């Protein structure tokens with residue numbers, strides 16, 4: 342049930358909480374595409390308790406809540422979004438604690454922590470396990486929700502436990518064994534990831550740094566990392582006959598059970614195709630890049646065109662990997 346509450350009415354719901362509230366807040370600068378509309382209400386909680394209360398009140402009031410990570414897999418509609426957008430960018434949510442569960446190799450990171458920084462910190466400390474995340478822009482929470490990764494591995498491979506606040510504000514901690522990490526998805530229920538702990542291996546810091554550098558160089562040579570995008574727009578589709586295959590091929594390894602969506606887009610002759618300021622990257626067919634000032638409607642039109650052409654040329658239906666936020670659809 343969605344209750345219609347004015348943005349100022351919604352903001353007033355949190356007046357007694359330790360949160361920073363912005364109304365009619367532009368979201369473009371919070372996303373890697375750098376485009377899109379505004380949030381009716383953008384809330385930055387200061388601590389877990391305020392976040393839990395906020396979630397509970399929204400749940401009781403039928404107010405939709407969306408969580409914004411680093412916006413690297415997000416396309417916000419030109420009309421913006423209703424309800425409440427929560428951003429975990431205050432220090433309490435960005436904390437990283439080593440040895441948090443009493444073991445030298447364990448490390449616990451708040452959902453708002455920057456993944457790239459975490460990867461580099463681990464390399465400096467001589468801890469390996471998160472190196473496959475090199476070059477993937479994300480917050481820890483967003484990376485967990487998406488099971489971010491690639492040909493070198495996925496974040497789920499290193500997870501020890503995940504803490505999540507459910508929509509009614511209650512806290513659940515899931516040991517890794519209770520979570521299924523699939524290809525760009527997890528079995529975690531709806532809610533806000535609060536933190537994740539990782540089981541890492543001690544390793545020579547120079548070796549870890551070398552591995553991070555190699556993986557980053559590989560990404561840089563194959564993806565347009567300097568341009569505005571949200572990474573791969575489409576999920577790599579399953580190869581025909583691979584339906585029954587094991588599904589923690591979380592890596593999206595296209596030599597295994599999945600085809601490369603980028604290759605299908607290339608075969609459809611779409612590399613370089615543009616609508617308005619949105620363009621299929623020449624470097625990687627599955628990346629749509631945007632020029633400053635591009636309308637989200639143009640990106641969405643290009644996404645539709647790609648799906649149609651790939652359907653015509655290969656008979657395959659592409660599903661989007663990028664998360665699209667539209668008013669009224671939370």
Ligand SMILES: Cc1cc2nc3c(=O)[nH]c(=O)nc-3n(C[C@H](O)[C@H](O)[C@H](O)COP(=O)(O)OP(=O)(O)OC[C@H]3O[C@@H](n4cnc5c(N)ncnc54)[C@H](O)[C@@H]3O)c2cc1C
Nearest residue numbers: 410411412413414478479480482483484489490534571572
């Ligand atoms: C240049 C570039 C390269 C990329 N390369 C890769 C790659 O190699 N592999 C890959 O997997 N991805 C890649 N991506 C996509 C992106 O990095 C990942 O999907 C990443 O996990 C997004 O994290 P985020 O924090 O930015 O999440 P957002 O984009 O902010 O959000 C994504 C989803 O996660 C949810 N979410 C965010 N935080 C939380 C939280 N705390 N609790 C619950 N839900 C949350 C959001 O509500 C949304 O549904 C790339 C993106 C770019 C721009």
